Amino acid sequence: MAEQELKLSVNQVVDMAENERRKIAELESNMAAIHNMLRDTDNTIVSLSEIKENEGKELFIALGAGVYAKAEVKDSKKFLATLPAGVVLNKSMTETNKMLEDRKTSIKKDAEEISKALQSAVQNLRNLEGVLQKIAANQKKQTQ
DSSP states (O other): OOOOOOOOOHHHHHHHHHHHHHHHHHHHHHHHHHHHHHHHHHHHHHHHHHHHHTTTSEEEEEEETTEEEEEEOSOSSEEEEEOGGGOEEEEEHHHHHHHHHHHHHHHHHHHHHHHHHHHHHHHHHHHHHHHHHHHHHHHHHHHO
C-alpha cells in the first residue's frame, strides 16, 4: 500500500501538541485518582484483618478526613458494604475481603490501561515536538 503525504500547517501541529499535553495532564490526574483508590482499598483490607484480630477490644476507627473514633468491635463477622447506586448489603468477612480484592484487581486493570494511554500520548507529543523542531530548524536555515 502506498503511503500518502499529509500536509499540516504549523498551527495545526502546535494545536495537536497542545491537545496531547491536555490529554497527558488528564491521564496523570486519572492515574493519581486510581492510586488513591488502590491505597484506600489496601488500607481497608488491612483494617479488616486488624478488626478480626481485635474483636472485643477497643480500636480507633477512621471516619475519614483524618478523624477517628474509639469503638469496641463486638462482631467481626458481618460488615455493611456499599454498592453502586447507594445499595448497602450485609457481607461476611470473607465476602467483604473478596469484594475488596476484586475491586483491587479492577483498579489495577484500570491503572494499566491509563498507563498505556499515557505512554502513547507522551510518545505522540514527542513526535509532534520533533516535527516542530524540524520546522523551526528549516525556518532558521531559510532566514540565514
